[in-house]
Amino acid sequence: MKFKKDLPPNALYVHIPFCARKCNYCDFNSVVSGTKTIDLYLSALESELSALKGQYVFKTVFIGGGTPSVLTETQLEKLLCAVIRCISVSEVQEYTVEANPGTLTANKIRLLKEYGVNRISLGVQSFQDRQLKFLGRIHSGDDARKNFILLRQAGFENINIDLMFGCPDQSLDDWENDLETAVELNPEHISAYALTYEEGTLLTKNLNNGVISKLDECIELDMYKTVIDYLTHNGYNHYEISNFAKPGCECSHNLVYWNNMGYVGAGAGAVSSIDGARTSNENDIIRYVNGIGEGKNIKSFGEHLPDDQFASETVIMSLRLRQGISNADFYKRFGYKIEDQFGDQINRLIGDGLICYDNERLKLTEKGLFIADTVMTEFV
Amino acid sequence: MSTERIRNFCIIAHIDHGKSTLADRLLEKTNTITSREFRNQMLDDMDLERERGITIKASAVALKLVCDGKEYNLNLIDTPGHVDFSYEVSRSLGACEGVLLLVDASQGVEAQTVANAYLAMEHNLAVIPVISKIDLPQSRPYEVLAEMEKTLGIDTEDALMVSSKTGKGIDEIFDAVIKRIPPPKGNPNAPLKSLIFDSVYDEYRGVIVYLRIFDGTVKVGDEIYMMKTNRSFKVEEVGIFKPKMVAKDYLSAGEVGYCIANIKSIRDVKVGDTVTHYKERTAEPLPGYRPPMPMVYCGIYPTNNTDFHPLREALERLSLNDSSFTFEPETSQALGFGFRCGFLGLLHMEIVQERLERESNINIVQTAPNVTYEILKINKEVIKVDNPEKVPPVNEIEEFREPMVRASFILPAEYVGVIMQLAEARRGKYKSTEYLSEKRAILIYELPLAEIIFDFFDKMKSATRGYGTLDYDFIGYEAADLVKLDILVSGKQVDALSTIAHRQDADIKGRKLVKKLKNEISRHLFEVVLQAAIGSRIIARETIRPIAKNVTAKCYGGDITRKRKLLEKQKEGKKRMKSIGNVEIPQKAFLSVLSTDE
Numbered sequence: 013m014k015f016k017k018d019l020p021p022n023a024l025y026v027h028i029p030f031c032a033r034k035c036n037y038c039d040f041n042s043v044v045s046g047t048k049t050i051d052l053y054l055s056a057l058e059s060e061l062s063a064l065k066g067q068y069v070f071k072t073v074f075i076g077g078g079t080p081s082v083l084t085e086t087q088l089e090k091l092l093c094a095v096i097r098c099i100s101v102s103e104v105q106e107y108t109v110e111a112n113p114g115t116l117t118a119n120k121i122r123l124l125k126e127y128g129v130n131r132i133s134l135g136v137q138s139f140q141d142r143q144l145k146f147l148g149r150i151h152s153g154d155d156a157r158k159n160f161i162l163l164r165q166a167g168f169e170n171i172n173i174d175l176m177f178g179c180p181d182q183s184l185d186d187w188e189n190d191l192e193t194a195v196e197l198n199p200e201h202i203s204a205y206a207l208t209y210e211e212g213t214l215l216t217k218n219l220n221n222g223v224i225s226k227l228d229e230c231i232e233l234d235m236y237k238t239v240i241d242y243l244t245h246n247g248y249n250h251y252e253i254s255n256f257a258k259p260g261c262e263c264s265h266n267l268v269y270w271n272n273m274g275y276v277g278a279g280a281g282a283v284s285s286i287d288g289a290r291t292s293n294e295n296d297i298i299r300y301v302n303g304i305g306e307g308k309n310i311k312s313f314g315e316h317l318p319d320d321q322f323a324s325e326t327v328i329m330s331l332r333l334r335q336g337i338s339n340a341d342f343y344k345r346f347g348y349k350i351e352d353q354f355g356d357q358i359n360r361l362i363g364d365g366l367i368c369y370d371n372e373r374l375k376l377t378e379k380g381l382f383i384a385d386t387v388m389t390e391f392v
Numbered sequence: 393m394s395t396e397r398i399r400n401f402c403i404i405a406h407i408d409h410g411k412s413t414l415a416d417r418l419l420e421k422t423n424t425i426t427s428r429e430f431r432n433q434m435l436d437d438m439d440l441e442r443e444r445g446i447t448i449k450a451s452a453v454a455l456k457l458v459c460d461g462k463e464y465n466l467n468l469i470d471t472p473g474h475v476d477f478s479y480e481v482s483r484s485l486g487a488c489e490g491v492l493l494l495v496d497a498s499q500g501v502e503a504q505t506v507a508n509a510y511l512a513m514e515h516n517l518a519v520i521p522v523i524s525k526i527d528l529p530q531s532r533p534y535e536v537l538a539e540m541e542k543t544l545g546i547d548t549e550d551a552l553m554v555s556s557k558t559g560k561g562i563d564e565i566f567d568a569v570i571k572r573i574p575p576p577k578g579n580p581n582a583p584l585k586s587l588i589f590d591s592v593y594d595e596y597r598g599v600i601v602y603l604r605i606f607d608g609t610v611k612v613g614d615e616i617y618m619m620k621t622n623r624s625f626k627v628e629e630v631g632i633f634k635p636k637m638v639a640k641d642y643l644s645a646g647e648v649g650y651c652i653a654n655i656k657s658i659r660d661v662k663v664g665d666t667v668t669h670y671k672e673r674t675a676e677p678l679p680g681y682r683p684p685m686p687m688v689y690c691g692i693y694p695t696n697n698t699d700f701h702p703l704r705e706a707l708e709r710l711s712l713n714d715s716s717f718t719f720e721p722e723t724s725q726a727l728g729f730g731f732r733c734g735f736l737g738l739l740h741m742e743i744v745q746e747r748l749e750r751e752s753n754i755n756i757v758q759t760a761p762n763v764t765y766e767i768l769k770i771n772k773e774v775i776k777v778d779n780p781e782k783v784p785p786v787n788e789i790e791e792f793r794e795p796m797v798r799a800s801f802i803l804p805a806e807y808v809g810v811i812m813q814l815a816e817a818r819r820g821k822y823k824s825t826e827y828l829s830e831k832r833a834i835l836i837y838e839l840p841l842a843e844i845i846f847d848f849f850d851k852m853k854s855a856t857r858g859y860g861t862l863d864y865d866f867i868g869y870e871a872a873d874l875v876k877l878d879i880l881v882s883g884k885q886v887d888a889l890s891t892i893a894h895r896q897d898a899d900i901k902g903r904k905l906v907k908k909l910k911n912e913i914s915r916h917l918f919e920v921v922l923q924a925a926i927g928s929r930i931i932a933r934e935t936i937r938p939i940a941k942n943v944t945a946k947c948y949g950g951d952i953t954r955k956r957k958l959l960e961k962q963k964e965g966k967k968r969m970k971s972i973g974n975v976e977i978p979q980k981a982f983l984s985v986l987s988t989d990e
Binding site for chain 2 (some may be wrong): 025205206207208229230232233236253254266268269270272275277281282283285290292313315325328329332364366381382383384385386388389392
């Protein structure tokens with residue numbers, strides 16, 4: 013049987029690697045840059061995007077960062093123009109732009125709306141200024157609330173709020189307060205991330221130097237259980253490890269990643285996965301800009317996984333989804349059943365109560381959810 | 393060549409007293425090597441030797457020297473200085489007529505100085521006292537000479553003073569070697585009688601035998617006969633070390649060199665054996681050596697059970713060049729199939745383990761080392777136990793005996809108190825104190841070997857700020873109140889973690905041990921209970937909390953590759969562990985029995 017890993021990619025990711033300030037926990041590809049660099053970058057991005065024109069039919073677009081909303085109004089318009097020229101608007105069902113409170117203005121919001129953006133992901137993290145300060149955010153809890161209201165007033169009907177838990181001196185009460193505030197605002201989607209100490213960040217440095225210490229794992233687990241209970245009770249569907257949505261408002265773009273389907277990435281450091289081959293653009297902004305200018309290859313990384321590894325990766329990514337992975341879909345894609353490759357592991361994990369079958373879908377149990385990484389190691 | 397023009401000698405010294413550096417100078421001075429070929433510690437062949445700054449294997453080199461218009465052949469045989477390798481020292485001494493007894497001008501007489509000097513005297517060798525490193529500002533050569541006289545009872549009137557650094561005194565050494573060390577006796581026309589004082593295995597040439605010829609000659613084409621192993625071989629090449637091997641037509645009485653004879657296995661060669669001609673044999677073999685006695689044992693297991701055969705091959709390869717290391721297959725419930733290995737001491741064990749990992753590509757798990765015990769059973773049978781697992785049930789034991797050593801410490805007088813405390817804490821029995829001078833003392837204790845093989849040496853060094861030295865000799869077995877201390881992981885006894893302890897220390901040891909294991913074993917999905925037990929009595933308990941939360945919060949398109957690699961790495965780490973039941977135990981945990989400090 014012919015091995016068919018992927019349909020043609022139908023998701024486009026555009027990376028804006030600029031921020032007003034680097035957050036203490038962030039290890040993403042983002043920098044604080046002057047207007048001139050941003051202009052150069054946007055021109056290069058425009059070239060990269062225009063080369064995509066006509067090649068793919070995108071159903072989802074996601075402009076992330078960094079902070080896309082840090083762009084000036086003129087720059088933002090330039091970006092939105094470049095994107096709209098390489099996609100077929102009528103096919104795009106979900107068009108998300110990430111924004112941070114403190115960088116959104118009424119004019120920027122109007123521009124986003126005008127160019128067809130229909131989903132905003134707002135990096136709130138917390139509504140409490142103490143937490144925000146710890147994380148190194150530039151905005152207040154009040155800014156977040158006000159921005160959310162502005163977006164609603166501008167007519168955005170699909171808004172995500174990013175929240176974060178597990179900061180060293182955050183209490184369970186603090187976290188519950190954040191959740192209550194978020195639910196009062198009634199967004200369609202909430203991403204709730206446990207604070208992660210990434211290599212090379214200020215927080216990790218402070219952790220290693222003993223300036224801060226990690227929150228007790230049991231409290232962190234309580235916080236995680238709390239968000240699941242609270243949001244589920246308030247009408248949100250817990251559909252991925254850290255993501256919650258009102259019915260029908262799951263993020264289609266991110267589902268592409270979790271189902272390990274194809275996608276195209278544009279911009280510095282952006283990753284593409286096309287027909288089983290994964291490539292990454294040059295991370296460094298200047299090298300990216302120069303590379304595009306000189307018509308050179310801007311890929312800095314590429315891998316084409318053997319079939320069994322690609323299948324293993326697919327299982328691992330799909331297990332992030334609460335509904336798990338469909339054996340029928342897997343079979344259609346890879347030509348054999350999940351058990352053919354992972355029979356022993358599956359039996360063992362089912363025995364340990366960490367995964368289970370829900371009809372023909374293999375998924376994490378609640379017990380397995382809390383230690384998902386440990387479970388996933390078995391599928392490597 | 394007449395034996396009149398040959399001198400065979402060793403340099404013996406305490407570790408770090410400048411033996412290898414002096415050897416380097418002697419090589420340079422005699423133009424044995426060009427400066428282009430020169431590197432420090434020429435005679436230390438293994439990388440490991442040079443890295444650790446210690447000599448492990450003896451090696452030999454031929455030097456040519458003109459003195460009073462006559463050409464002499466000097467054979468210098470290097471010796472190891474560490475207490476673990478005193479066996480190798482005695483091998484080298486058997487091939488010599490004299491020694492340079494080297495003593496550091498600032499450090500003075502130390503434990504291995506004494507031990508090695510006595511060895512040389514036992515062999516009836518000419519001893520030339522040499523004070524080294526006299527260029528150092530803190531040197532005190534005359535005090536050191538007094539110490540030598542006092543401890544060794546040797547005449548130091550003709551002692552030489554050298555500095556290998558400045559070259560001062562090197563010429564006098566040559567003079568002394570020629571005039572004060574007697575030429576070898578022996579008859580080149582008698583039947584061949586030669587001593588194997590070392591051997592190495594070469595992948596291409598087979599076993600290279602290090603020979604000292606006492607009588608007769610040996611040449612290419614000769615049929616030689618090994619008197620102990622009853623094997624005969626045809627000589628393919630003989631030669632001398634300069635220090636690289638240089639072929640010669642023959643070796644004759646008094647000479648030191650090598651012999652290659654298509655010997656495939658090191659087992660066909662016994663160090664200490666006498667080599668003679670197959671047809672015309674010498675009447676009496678040489679006395680040879682007492683075989684080395686392994687003092688320390690540990691289990692070595694492949695992490696992956698399928699590596700059992702490759703591990704056996706790797707151990708065999710290692711033992712080709714190290715006859716003092718022994719191994720025998722054994723089985724552990726916890727670790728599967730592996731080997732019980734015997735070593736001369738802890739340093740020897742570390743070296744073998746390091747070479748094993750370097751030279752083969754096998755992940756190994758090593759159990760904590762132990763000594764050999766002797767047990768008198770109720771039925772009067774006496775058994776030797778080199779593995780705690782082999783200790784019979786308590787009701788079958790009449791007497792549990794442990795190996796004892798006589799330990800001599802040589803140290804600055806101000807540290808006598810701390811060392812006494814240390815020795816008492818290790819169940820030592822005080823024997824005597826003797827003062828070498830106002831400032832230095834020899835302290836004698838009888839100690840259980842088990843108490844000194846672990847971290848005793850390091851403890852002694854740090855308690856004396858590095859000035860104390862230690863040498864010990866096995867003196868016999870002695871009854872003691874010993875118990876087997878078992879470790880249970882989630883209720884299952886792990887044989888590879890059992891140790892033997894003195895009853896009075898067992899409780900504390902057990903408590904410390906489970907605490908250490910708690911830190912070594914990572915958290916599992918379930919609670920892991922660690923217990924220490926003597927028989928059925930649990931003496932300590934710790935629990936390892938299960939993992940509560942382990943989940944990557946964010947994973948989007950750009951993170952997939954990184955995330956997969958992270959999981960792969962975790963999986964790889966797991967491979968290097970041993971599963972006991974369903975608990976993964978890292979290699980390090982098996983060694984945590986070693987040091988019982990916090």
